């Protein structure tokens with residue numbers, strides 16, 4: 001099941017309402033055409049993107065068919081996780097492509113889940129490259145390692161279990177550096193992670209921070225959404241730093257790419 005944006009979901013609601021209340025056929029046809037256009041655009045985007053590897057397909061299948069309710073009942077996860085929390089083929093291939101261009105050696109992923117994003121990035125890393133992925137649930141480390149184990153690239157992934165901010169502070173104290181950071185864990189940590197990346201130099205020179213769910217599940221562009229204020233606070237912090245260059249990619253729930261301005265804007269000829 002593909003990620004459905006908030007405008008697409010609103011359109012579904014409008015069609016249901018129109019069916020229930022009865023509207024003219026012309027309006028109904030226009031609403032359905034608009035919904036189908038969203039769907040066809042998503043289908044085309046999928047068709048125009050490389051297929052994923054056998055192991056990534058296995059992770060996708062394992063994510064959709066996992067007993068999340070059972071995991072929750074056994075106290076292994078804090079709430080019943082949705083399979084759609086994984087990054088998916090489009091974003092996975094984007095990450096893989098970006099790693100192949102940017103050529104980072106060390107990547108920090110915040111939020112492992114079932115390992116889809118970590119393996120997508122690991123596939124494009126050199127043999128001595130590393131994805132360090134932070135995950136709060138021990139059970140997900142076990143699940144992701146099981147799902148990834150058939151890939152030759154799995155040995156490039158190291159999982160650190162614990163609350164991300166604690167692990168990150170330990171990394172800063174130890175002087176660790178990462179060439180790319182993929183933020184995809186607790187959205188409340190985003191602001192502090194950006195500060196740690198750029199103020200405490202957890203991000204190496206010429207490094208890139210990628211912020212997943214930068215639309216904050218639609219809250220960024222919906223003033224009534226409970227995530228609206230946190231989305232605005234995050235954006236305000238990023239925009240308050242003239243030394244940063246940032247661009248918002250409208251993929252899935254939004255990906256923001258942040259780099260140091262000096263690494264983006266070069267000297268005049």
Ligand SMILES: C[S@@+](CC[C@H](N)C(=O)[O-])C[C@H]1O[C@@H](n2cnc3c(N)ncnc32)[C@H](O)[C@@H]1O
Nearest residue numbers: 086087111113116117135136163164184185186
């Ligand atoms: C959206 S999923 C990550 C998806 C994954 N990056 C991918 O590409 O498929 C978010 C994950 O972050 C983990 N998480 C949430 N809060 C965390 C925290 N404070 N520290 C570390 N991991 C956390 C959750 O358990 C969950 O597995």
